[in-house]
Amino acid sequence: MPQPLPSKAGVADVQALIDGQRFTGYQWLILVLCFLVVAVDGFDTAAIGYIAPALVQDWGIEKSALGPVMSAALFGLAFGAIFAGPLADRIGRKKVLVLSVFFFGACSLATAYAPTLGWLTVLRFLTGLGLGAAMPNAVTLTAEFAPQRRRAVLVNTMFCGFPLGSAAGGFVAAAMIPHFGWPSVLLLGGIVPLALALLLVMLLPESVRYMVVRNYPADQIRRLLRRVTGADVGAVNTFITGEQAPATRSAIGTVLAPGYRLGSAMLWCTYFMGLVIFYLLTSWMPTLMKDAGFSIQHASFLTALFPLGGGIGTIAAGWFMDRFNPNKVIAITYAATGVLIYAVGQGTGSQVLLGALIFLAGTAMNGAQSSMPSLAAAFYPTQGRATGVAWMLGIGRFGGITGALLGAELLRLQLGFDTIFTLLAVPALLAAAALVVKHVSGSRAPGADAAGSAGVAAH
Numbered sequence: 294m295p296q297p298l299p300s301k302a303g304v305a306d307v308q309a310l311i312d313g314q315r316f317t318g319y320q321w322l323i324l325v326l327c328f329l330v331v332a333v334d335g336f337d338t339a340a341i342g343y344i345a346p347a348l349v350q351d352w353g354i355e356k357s358a359l360g361p362v363m364s365a366a367l368f369g370l371a372f373g374a375i376f377a378g379p380l381a382d383r384i385g386r387k388k389v390l391v392l393s394v395f396f397f398g399a400c401s402l403a404t405a406y407a408p409t410l411g412w413l414t415v416l417r418f419l420t421g422l423g424l425g426a427a428m429p430n431a432v433t434l435t436a437e438f439a440p441q442r443r444r445a446v447l448v449n450t451m452f453c454g455f456p457l458g459s460a461a462g463g464f465v466a467a468a469m470i471p472h473f474g475w476p477s478v479l480l481l482g483g484i485v486p487l488a489l490a491l492l493l494v495m496l497l498p499e500s501v502r503y504m505v506v507r508n509y510p511a512d513q514i515r516r517l518l519r520r521v522t523g524a525d526v527g528a529v530n531t532f533i534t535g536e537q538a539p540a541t542r543s544a545i546g547t548v549l550a551p552g553y554r555l556g557s558a559m560l561w562c563t564y565f566m567g568l569v570i571f572y573l574l575t576s577w578m579p580t581l582m583k584d585a586g587f588s589i590q591h592a593s594f595l596t597a598l599f600p601l602g603g604g605i606g607t608i609a610a611g612w613f614m615d616r617f618n619p620n621k622v623i624a625i626t627y628a629a630t631g632v633l634i635y636a637v638g639q640g641t642g643s644q645v646l647l648g649a650l651i652f653l654a655g656t657a658m659n660g661a662q663s664s665m666p667s668l669a670a671a672f673y674p675t676q677g678r679a680t681g682v683a684w685m686l687g688i689g690r691f692g693g694i695t696g697a698l699l700g701a702e703l704l705r706l707q708l709g710f711d712t713i714f715t716l717l718a719v720p721a722l723l724a725a726a727a728l729v730v731k732h733v734s735g736s737r738a739p740g741a742d743a744a745g746s747a748g749v750a751a752h
Contacts, residue, residue: 304531307501307518312440314522323438324447326497327431328454329489330394334424334431335458335600336465337401337482341366341417342576343466343593344475346583351475356580358410360701363576364694365414369421371690377426378683381433382544385507386679387499390430391490397423398486405479425690428455429666429683436670436678437500438521445619448667449611456603456659459575463597467590502675505533547677548684557681559731560669564689566724567627567662570634570717572693574599577700581710591644598648599655606660611667619668620732624725626661631721633657638714661724665689692720 341363349356373393381389400420407413432448439447462478469477501521504514511531518524548557578599582592606626613622633654637647666682673681703713 304533305518306533307505307514308441310518310522310524311438311501312442314440314524316440316443317521317523319521320438322496323498324435324451326493327435328451330390330427330431330454330493331452332454332458332461333394333482333486333489334397334428335455335460336462337397337420337486338366338370338424338455339459339462339575339600340401340466340478340482342579343462343596344470344478345576346579346592347470347475349580352410354410357701357705360698362410362414362417363572363697363701365418366421366424367572367690367694367697369418369423370425370693371421371687373422373425374429374683374687374690375425378429378680378687379544381430381679381683382503382677385499386430386434386437386503387493387497389426390434390497391493393423393426393430394486394493395423395490397421397427398483398490400483401479401486402483405476405483425687426683429679429686432666432670432682433679434497434500436667436682437502437675443615444671445614445664445667446608446611448670449607449614449664452663452666453604453607455663456600456607456655459600460597460603463579463593463600467593467597471590500675506675544677544680547674548681553673553677553681555734556672556731557684559727560665560672560685561688562727563623563627563724563731564662564665564685565692565695566720566727567658567665568689568692569696569699569720570630570658571662571696573696573700573717576697577704580704581713595644595648595651598652600659602652602654602656603659603663606656606658607663610660610664614664614667618732619664619671620728623661623664623668624728624732626657626664627721627725627728630654630657630661631718631725634714634721635718638711658721 341359345356345359345363348354349359377389377393397420400416400423404413404416404420407416432452435448435451436444462482465481466475466478469481498517498521499509501514501517504517547553575596578596579592582595610622610626633650637650637654665685669682669685670678703716
């Protein structure tokens with residue numbers, strides 16, 4: 294039976310409508326599709342790190358020569374996110390998401406056949422463009438279909454796909470490389486996204502909040518709302534988003550508006566520092582482990598434990614974010630990450646202890662890092678949300694580039710395993726400090742998810 298509609302005088306707040314209804318099967322479908330997008334994103338992003346030892350052995354090159362290859366995808370991720378965010382706020386989340394998934398799948402297929410190191414670098418950059426464009430739109434879509442009371446845990450649950458996809462890359466690499474060679478990992482990383490892009494075309498809707506802000510016909514909005522919420526919206530003539538956004542209609546102008554500026558800078562800083570850690574470890578940990586005496590198979594397995602714990606940490610962080618101040622929750626989680634990463638460097642005497650510490654560090658690290666898109670999505674209004682989330686991801690990606698290049702430099706300097714992990718505790722503590730600054734300053738987007746008047750009349 295259709296549920297009663299929270300509206301008056303033919304006007305409905307689409308967010309209030311979503312908040313007031315049960316979480317439907319169609320919303321679960323959206324969540325699952327976006328989960329799969331970030332899962333294949335995580336797989337393809339981490340793939341180069343897992344195949345690196347076999348690639349070095351197969352091509353007979355120095356480990357440090359892979360530095361440009363490692364960083365190429367991260368440059369692509371950064372630029373893909375920075376440009377895709379404003380584009381999604383202009384032409385729609387779904388269009389950009391489908392195109393980006395198709396593009397990085399095709400590029401991953403091509404990368405499997407790269408004949409030289411130069412071609413490998415170029416193709417990884419192109420793959421990164423698609424990867425960078427996909428993730429912020431998956432986050433934005435999930436956030437805009439989620440009820441506010443459960444938004445953080447739902448977005449974080451969706452974002453668990455990234456560390457789980459990354460972890461799957463390690464297990465897949467360990468199973469496939471000995472039998473089929475390193476190109477097989479990239480082939481799989483291309484076929485799956487191409488199939489997923491077709492599913493997105495058929496099943497994924499456009500964001501209803503985006504449709505309101507961009508003046509879609511009211512009949513089209515009504516049809517989608519009925520399917521999403523089960524509510525009877527037949528008598529509604531006007532829909533609003535329930536936001537009081539800045540006067541500017543520019544997505545970039547919204548992100549850089551005075552009420553958002555400091556918060557944006559702190560989000561960028563935090564995500565940057567987190568990715569220094571994440572990409573140094575996912576890119577170079579298999580090589581570090583191999584240098585420490587582990588086989589390629591054991592190195593891949595131990596590295597896979599780092600993102601594997603992220604699912605637990607991410608869902609737990611989202612649960613706490615919905616109940617306590619989210620800035621405090623994530624700041625504490627980053628601080629715990631710093632302590633645990635330091636402990637990893639001291640635990641090489643026992644493989645069991647090392648595995649446990651890597652898993653715990655990954656639980657905290659990925660819990661904090663995977664919560665950042667949820668934090669950003671709640672911070673910005675609809676007209677700038679895709680840009681705000683994408684710019685945090687894009688600018689933060691330069692931290693990933695720094696981490697990948699830093700890993701190559703640390704290997705060149707032949708620093709000890711314990712020294713490298715001690716140094717990696719520093720960016721975790723800096724990330725925590727940035728969120729403390731954001732909280733203490735009281736930086737909060739004025740009117741985000743508050744009553745507002747942005748709307749569209751029926752056509």
